[in-house]
Amino acid sequence: MLTRLEIQNFALIESLELDWKSGLTVITGETGSGKSIMLGALGLILGQRANLQAATGKKCVVEGYFNLSDRFQGFFDEENLDFDRQTIIRREILPGGKSRAFVNDTPATLEQLRNIADRLIDIHSQDDTRLLTQASFQLELIDLYGGHSSTVENYQKSYALWLAAQESLRLFREQLGGAEDENYLQYLVDELEAIKPVENEYEKLEEEWKALDNVTEIRRGIGALIDLLDADDYGMLERLRLAVSEMDKLRRIHQASGELHDRLQSTYIELKDISDEAFSLSEQIQDDPQRLIELETRMSALNTLAQKHHCASVDELSGVLIRLQQKLDDISGFTEKENALKKQLADCEAQMLKAAMVLRNARLKTVPELEKDILKTLHLLNFSGVGFSIQLEEKDCGPDGADRSVMLFSANKGQPLRPIQKVASGGEKSRIMLAIKAALAKTKSLPTLIFDEIDTGIGGETAAKVAQLLRAISGDVQLVAITHLPQIAAAGQCHWRVYKEVDNDTTHTNIKALSDIERTDELARMLSGDTTSEAARENARVLLGLN
Structure with missing residues (x-):
């Protein structure tokens, strides 16, 4: 108090x-x-x-x-x-x-x-x-x-847990709503997985495409090289071979010419190797229209996907695929977590409803007694x-x-x-x-x-x-x-x-x-106003039980 x-x-x-x-x-x-x-x-x-x-x-x-x-x-x-x-x-x-x-x-x-x-x-x-x-x-x-204080407290705790579970699910769904649709993500992943982008692949494809697209010009150039190096009577190799032969004779009588002989011999060997490789390369170059179409188709598909995903280069597509796969995995995890949050909400709701029923029963039991008590006082x-x-x-x-x-x-x-x-x-x-x-x-x-x-x-x-x-x-x-x-x-x-x-x-x-006397005066004032009469004082004393 x-x-x-x-x-x-x-x-x-x-x-x-x-x-x-x-x-x-x-x-x-x-x-x-x-x-x-x-x-x-x-x-x-x-x-x-x-x-x-x-x-x-x-x-x-x-x-x-x-x-x-x-x-x-x-x-x-x-x-x-x-x-x-x-x-x-x-x-x-x-x-x-x-x-x-x-x-x-x-x-x-x-x-x-x-x-x-x-x-x-x-x-x-x-x-x-x-x-x-x-x-x-x-x-x-x-x-x-x-x-009912403990019953009310128990209900309020369960109600607070239910509200918290509701909010957790709402925030999670809000976060999930900001991510791409799972079906669309799956489509993007499937699209990239179908083409299987490989890092540094495009440069090799482009090189092969250039070779096939210019096969006639390449053949002409390699053929011209072979003719220059290995013509029967006037090719560079034949003339160099004759020069090596002459220097071989000369070094026998002039020792200082031996170094020139060796250098010519090395040059001849190198050019002969180049000529052989050029001939082998010319044999490998074949027209392949089907392969050319395949290369053009793949390069076009890679370029289209690179533009779609705003890549600076085609080589970035492999990284894009990895990121999209991770997002898809995350969304799959979202579904699992959402189900867990839904279950938590359902459990909290069940507890809240149970606590609400306990509180209702307590109130229903109390109401008749409270009504009776209030009515008794109202009668008084x-x-x-x-x-x-x-x-x-x-x-x-x-x-x-x-x-x-x-x-x-x-x-x-x-x-x-x-x-x-x-x-x-x-x-x-x-x-x-x-x-x-x-x-x-x-x-x-x-x-x-x-x-x-x-x-x-x-x-x-x-x-x-x-x-x-x-x-x-x-x-x-x-x-x-x-x-x-x-x-x-x-x-x-x-x-x-x-x-x-x-x-x-x-x-x-x-x-x-x-004091008692002062109370008498105060009650008399309350009974009659500023000007108190003796009758008011007497009434005040009666109220106070002072008579």
Whole structure:
């Protein structure tokens, strides 16, 4: 529970220290006195965003002291915060607008403060009656009342896994969608494999094609070479042979001529070898029109594929084939992985549906008890012929399960139950919400409840009934009620009055714990206005039980 609240330099509050009690604390004050300012300061330590309009130009500090049970230990460990049964939450707003938060002097984030607040305090204002029409609020109500926290957590984990599996499959398919179609890739691979491109092949093909395409010219040239070298009487070989013979004679009588003989002999041998090879080459050169067509066909096919795949040269085709084969293998692997992701998604969906069914059964079991509890409280609040029911309908799985909740209401006996948003007035919604809070208080799921003018739209005998109910609720939880009704103010075990005062032309908001006499005056003011009569004072004493 909240045990102490200290506020410095927030809006009209210069310095304020409040010691909070267990049971029912009521807060009253004239309209505009600053009751909402105090709640705004409390909101800072509960993780709400700082309202810079409330800044005073000085450092703002709000500290809340909480007495916690050991059940909070695990939560603090999860948040990496130091746990203390006497926990202090501090929020600082610097003049420049920068905000800092601390839990037991350990720096904390606003998200952590909000997580703590969800487990410590429920602040309910008159505008919150709109929550009655929201299915998510209704389901949360059922789960809190039924103590389904572990069941809800189990479902939410399975739902998160299902969402993650869905996202994994979506991203994978998105990645796969950027790759070429498997059938087209297979066609490209088949096309290249059919021609079997070989690196450095095209140069050899081109050389062979040139030879076949120019066979007549090649034959003529080689024939001319043979004639020049090996004509019977005047060929180069015959003349060189005669020269070698003459030099052979000469070297016998002139030793210095031996070197010339040897060189001529070597030249003759080389030319004779050239002549023999030329003759052999001429024998090999044959017309082959069919081979020429084959070469032209293959070279054309290679050139076409090279252009198709944007190759700088035909020699790159072998590398293209390897890359396409790898892509095709990858796509085959994609199919296998996609099937694995589909199975994972199906498994996660099955687990989610199973968890959703467990949660639905728990809710169905809780609803009758919750309806009974709320109806009992509504009867206490002068709703004698009231009808109230909660219907659970099936829907697709979502963050809060596979259920849709609809609250049905009838203010008068004999009238059909209809959705609450269509038939309930503002005052009726306030009493329904109060009955809901009373039901939740019995579960002690939250240590502190704060009602901000939940008494809107009620008065007279109903107000007295509400006061009795608030007093009863405060036996289970710490309860704070900000009210304009004297009946509710009189029910408080502790009574604070918020007021404004002017000091040196500066307006400040203050709060004061009232004595019995001061409470009498305050209730008399609430009963009759600024000018309090003795009759109003007497009525106030009756309400307070001081007669």
